[in-house]
Each structure stands twice: as structure tokens, then as C-alpha cells.
Amino acid sequence: MASLAVIILTFNEELHLARALKGVAGIANEIFVVDSGSTDHTKEIATQYGAKVVEHVFTNYAKQFQWALDNCPITSDWIMRLDADEIIEADLAAEISRNLPNLPNEVVGINLKRKLVFMNRTINYGGRGILVLLRIWRRGQGHIEDRWMDEHMVVQGGTTVTFNGGFADHNLNNLSFFTDKHNRYATREAVDVLNQRFGFMPREESLSVEASSYQAAIKRFIKEKVYNRIPFEFSAAGYFLYRYFFLLGFLDGKEGLIYHVLQGFWYRFLVGAKLVELTLTIEGMRDSQAIAKELAKQTGLRIEANFPRLTASKSS
Structure with a gap:
């Protein structure tokens, strides 16, 4: 077993x-x-x-x-x-128990299909329905990407399979908790974008498609290579409209409207605004240690340049 x-x-x-x-x-x-x-x-x-x-x-x-x-x-x-705040439902638990002992040696990772429950309603539209995430792997053959946000598991040495049982992200806290959490996330994501530009901390730049999923790899590519290069005052609004209308987010009802506005517009706008704010605080700095120290001071995060003093060069 x-x-x-x-x-x-x-x-x-x-x-x-x-x-x-x-x-x-x-x-x-x-x-x-x-x-x-x-x-x-x-x-x-x-x-x-x-x-x-x-x-x-x-x-x-x-x-x-x-x-x-x-x-x-x-x-x-x-x-x-x-x-x-995640739930392994009974059918998925049974699937894991039944299939895990029988997987061939070349299978080193298992993807799970996670649904989102917000305000007790399952969000099915707006691109926020089922997410395929690598969540189980053989010991010694997986690590997590070293990133401040949007981190994924990465496995090596084999292939992955996907289980279909119920898996849910269902946070029971109120909207005050939701907005407080996303406010903190926005700070971390702004720091991550700055690190992508200036390279003051180590950061894994690519996601192994084999290790996670095409879904995650495509989303990251669009976010980092396209979305983050558009002025935030346009990208945030455009992203919300794309999610709510083109991806049918309006079909998620009142709860969906609240979620898509807060997570699809307000949060994205906040990340952009914080990015502008933090960029101003490090304007003119090129030394990685100085950038890390100033961002730690401004955000309260435990930010350290994990290598010797280097000159940070801005990348497009």
C-alpha cells in the first residue's frame, strides 16, 4: 500500500x-x-x-x-x-486511496481539479471555475517554486496524471478578511513584479508544463509577458470586462458579481497602484541590497537579497 x-x-x-x-x-x-x-x-x-x-x-x-x-x-x-481552507471530498479521498498504490513508477505527480466556493456559491465562470493543480507527488521528486506569489509545485523524473474527485477551496471568513488578505497579496505581488524587473532576489522564472499543467503555464505566460506590460489603469478594467462578460462571469449571480469585481478588478488595480508606489520608493537605486532593504521597510515583509551586493539592471 x-x-x-x-x-x-x-x-x-x-x-x-x-x-x-x-x-x-x-x-x-x-x-x-x-x-x-x-x-x-x-x-x-x-x-x-x-x-x-x-x-x-x-x-x-x-x-x-x-x-x-x-x-x-x-x-x-x-x-x-x-x-x-481546502476540502478533500469523499469521492476524491476514495479515488486517492484506490489509485495511489497502483500508479506505475513513471508517474511522479498527481493533479487535482479544484473548484472555488465563494460566499457559499460555487464560481463556475469568469475563468475561475475548475483549476488543475499539482498537489500530490512522490517524496524526493517535488519542490515548490521560489516565488513571492503564484508559486506552483514542480516535479522531476516522470509524468503526471489527473484525478477527478471533488476538491474545493472554500474559505469561511467574511469579506473583511477577504479584502485584508488580498491587500496583503497585492503587496507581495507588487514586490514579485519588481523582482522580475530588477532581480534583487532569486526567483524561478519558468514553470515546467510537465510538472503542473498547461493551464497554469499559459496563465503565467500571459500575465508576465502581456498583462504586466500594460498600464494598470487599463489592464485592470480590461481584465474585469473580459472575465465578467466574455468569460460569462455574470452567470455566477450576485455572489459572482461581488467576487469578480473584488478579485478581478479591485485586486488587480490595487496591485498596479502598489507597484507604482513602490517603484517610486526605489527610484534611482541599482544595488540589490539597498532595494531589498527599502522594500522591506516600506512593506513590512521579510525581504532579503539572498546573494552578495550586485548591481540590479532593469529588464523589459
């Missing part, structure tokens, strides 16, 4: 964690909850469900997850990445 370890990163996730743990209770041999200083009952809930709790200071998701891969005492054959 194949064995499976599940890794969940947490910070104040008492609202979601028990639900996530119940979803994998019947398929996971090991569960590691990597916490970054929760002040609620997250760690107690994890312990109650038999998870091993490990604490580590958070820099960004990619670094935290890679730290977990490198430091958790994982012995299982396979590893699953799961967010605390």
Missing part, C-alpha cells in the same frame, strides 16, 4: 483546520501542520486530530512550504500539499 503525508501551513486557522483534517483522515499516514505563530486554537485542533505540529517563522508561502519539505520527518511515499 502506498503511504501519504499531508502538509498544511497555518496561521490562525481554527475556523477551517478541523474540516481539512477530517477530509484527509482516512488517507493520510502522516499529517504535518506547519504553524507560523497562531494565537487561536489552531495548534490544539491539529493535535486533537493527530497531526504533528511544527513551528517556523513565516517569510512567504513558497519558502515556508519548502522549509516544511526539507525539515519535516516525512517517511511516506507520497506527499500532498493542502491549504487549511
